[in-house]
Amino acid sequence: MSANPTLDPLAGQRPAPVPHNFSKPFWDAAREGRLLLQYDPASGKYQFYPRPISVFSGKRNLEWREASGKGTVYTYTVSHKAPPPFKIVQPFVIATVELVEGVRIMTDLINCPPDRVRIGMPVRLAWVKAGDMNFPVFEPDD
């Protein structure tokens, strides 16, 4: 599941993510094409985006666990106006994806024309380049 720049017309143009010290494991794993989520063993729940503390318990006993990369579209929007460099791909689909692990990731839906996307549609993880880093996106899971 390593990044395939041929899939993304924006390859090399997306702004690089600006990580925090506490999200470094997420971005290190992203370089290997692995999606890590923070897991709170006390509550048995995952959380996203990465935080310095469990949002459930207020404790710092978080573990990093690899996600399946499978989910469904919770909601979406078709972007007709976007900041550069995204103008070259508009209209494009932005979705909030609900992962089977019980968290949501808001990201681009690639390889999906606007008339194809539906709420509830199964999607799977893909990676694009943002700066020199891997950034998680999703695509239809046929």
Place this chain on the structure above:
Amino acid sequence: MNDRGIAIIGYYETRIVLRSGRHVYDLAGEAMAGAIAHAGIDKSEIDGLAVSSCFSDAGNPFYAPVLAAYLGLELDWCQVTDLGGASASGNVARAAAAIRAGLCDTVLVLAADAQSSENKGTIAAFRSEFQYPMGIMGPPGYFGLLSRRYDHQYGLDLKALGKLAVTQRNHALLNDNACEKLKRPLTVEEYIASPMISDPIRMLDCVMVCDGASAFVVTTTARARELGAKKMVHPIGYGERINHGETDQCPDITRVGHTAAGARALKAAGLTPKQIQSFHPYDDFLIAIVLQLEAIGFCDIGRGCRFVMEHDLTFAGDLPLNTGGGQISAGQAGLAGGAHNLAEAVRQLFGEAGARQVKRRDNAMVTGIGWIPYGRNWGTSTVMVLEAAR
């Protein structure tokens, strides 16, 4: 708050102008001068300042005292409130709390921003980490995601949203402070045909960022009487919910914190939604009005569009709504935008709304919305109930 011991005794709203070229301190100065003149008090009465944060002077870690210095204010208490569009009514509540705590006696509640002329604000956090790489178009993108989900769950009636747009536009046409660029009549058909920004969010769903300021003089009712105030408005209920449903990783994004904030405000005021005589909801996007009608209990969840179609929301109607035009038709003065809704509510209760004066002006409700979290609905929800002094 419901003992009527706190009073707003004066207010002022500047014109809302696109790219005024004015500094935010200049706008603040006009608002302060106008508010103390309207209240009929001397500047020396003011010993507290509660100011909304702004984009124009963002990054100044000493904003409140620096601004106070420019305004010639020596104070016993000041604070910046960074709840975005919820800051203005939030600051009325904070002013009341500070006065009640004995920290000061008379507070200038001030909201000023010149975002369309100067924007020094950055919100890094999860935005620069997870949003900028995927190209979402700021708030319209978020409200596109929200509107799509709302449509999926309940159905989104474009005619109802269009009716809100037209109602507010007609109110703006009667408001001398409304942004000139927006002062032309609008039809439901024009709303529906307006260009898509982030489907289903259209251009005419959105606010236009402008410059502007408002100020309010808040003191005790007892001091107001000593000062000879002829008119006053009491805040009689307030509720605030920050980061609604924060620990829920898969929340229903059509539900908002105004349910909790509205219940608290109405309970304190001893009123039901049916008894509210005019409604001034924060309006960055039209659908926000629909969600707030539902959450506060004017109608059931999912029935907001139907409520809009079934009621006359004009200033002469059964539930006058955003009679100053709202931010969508009067212009959004940056992070001071929410003060427009508050200023209009206070103006109506003072009986000073001129051609758009509502008939029933015993009470009014004003709401606030502030900041947009990651992957969910707005973060801050506030509701304030105001009552005209009898």
